[in-house]
Amino acid sequence: xxxxxxxxxxxxxxxxxxxxxxxxxxxxxxxxxxxxxxxxxxxxxxxxxxxxxxxxxxxxxxxxxxxxxxxxxxxxxxxxxxxxxxxxxxxxxxxxxxxxxxxxxxxxxxxxxxxxxxxxxxxxxxxxxxxxxxxxxxxxxxxxxxxxxxxxxxxxxxxxxxxxxxxxxxxxxxxxxxxxxxxxxxxxxxxxxxxxxxxxxxxxxxxxxxxxxxxxxxxxxxxxxxxxxxxxxxxxxxxxxxxxxxxxxxxxxxxxxxxxxxxxxxxxxxxxxxxxxxxxxxxx
Numbered sequence: 104x105x106x107x108x109x110x111x112x113x114x115x116x117x118x119x120x121x122x123x124x125x126x127x128x129x130x131x132x133x134x135x136x137x138x139x140x141x142x143x144x145x146x147x148x149x150x151x152x153x154x155x156x157x158x159x160x161x162x163x164x165x166x167x168x169x170x171x172x173x174x175x176x177x178x179x180x181x182x183x184x185x186x187x188x189x190x191x192x193x194x195x196x197x198x199x200x201x202x203x204x205x206x207x208x209x210x211x212x213x214x215x216x217x218x219x220x221x222x223x224x225x226x227x228x229x230x231x232x233x234x235x236x237x238x239x240x241x242x243x244x245x246x247x248x249x250x251x252x253x254x255x256x257x258x259x260x261x262x263x264x265x266x267x268x269x270x271x272x273x274x275x276x277x278x279x280x281x282x283x284x285x286x287x288x289x290x291x292x293x294x295x296x297x298x299x300x301x302x303x304x305x306x307x308x309x310x311x312x313x314x315x316x317x318x319x320x321x322x323x324x325x326x327x328x329x330x331x332x333x334x335x336x337x338x339x340x341x342x343x344x345x346x347x348x349x350x351x352x353x354x355x356x357x358x359x360x361x362x363x364x365x366x367x368x369x370x371x372x373x374x375x376x377x378x379x380x381x382x383x384x385x386x387x
Contacts, residue, residue: 105224106166106167106217109218110166111166112139112165114143115143115168116147116171116176117172118176123151123171123172126194127143133210139214142165144161168184169192173195174201176203181246191365192205192368194206223369224368225369226364227367228285228303229365230244230360234340235357245286247285247286248290250311251340252277260275260335262331262332263333264331265331276312276318278311280309282299282309284300285365286343287307288382289344294320301375306325307322308323308329329357332354332356337349338350
């Protein structure tokens with residue numbers, strides 16, 4: 104997959120970071136000097152005192168998105184823009200991230216490489232969750248993970264889990280992380296889950312502080328669908344650590360890999376294992 108005849112780029116900045124103003128205007132200069140129009144979303148624009156467009160309008164008018172910030176900024180952009188299927192380029196404004204891996208000082212030569220077609224676009228799995236309540240169904244998307252957990256730290260939660268319609272397990276503890284391969288190095292890893300290669304079509308179920316030590320992480324093929332519900336009065340569904348939905352004992356959550364994918368722009372030389380080594384401190 105490649106972008107043909109790039110005309111416009113949509114830009115999102117890390118929230119509550121007005122000091123990114125200079126970076127934005129330098130990025131704007133880089134793109135506009137090459138005939139590429141720059142659009143900023145209105146929230147980012149308001150933060151740095153420049154005019155922007157509503158997020159959905161920006162996506163409709165852009166060929167790809169550029170995020171300046173960290174992995175959280177990129178994750179938010181990916182899941183919010185999922186229905187537009189836009190490639191996303193992440194520039195880190197600080198430490199190297201798993202996802203926002205391009206240093207700002209490398210942006211100008213990388214833009215030239217993009218124009219020359221010297222880059223690649225990786226396709227990564229997205230989780231789709233349908234929350235079914237008495238008021239109807241709500242569909243949400245997650246790039247990293249969906250966490251089902253208790254509303255209060257004072258008690259544990261029980262989560263009944265079905266795989267493709269068949270009873271699979273009842274988790275009893277602090278909750279469960281359902282993770283994409285991309286999100287496997289986030290909450291999933293902290294909870295003792297496996298690291299998954301990011302381009303695979305699988306997802307992991309990892310219990311959080313389970314009451315029984317026999318409850319272990321499970322990796323499922325991407326074509327499976329799971330259903331989760333709780334006999335407790337309430338539970339929380341947390342999406343990428345950014346959005347929250349409360350459910351009751353009468354509600355169900357259906358989770359599967361979405362039909363489409365997230366599209367991340369990388370240099371041809373990008374190596375996931377090198378990033379993994381650096382971020383996790385593996386090797387010498």
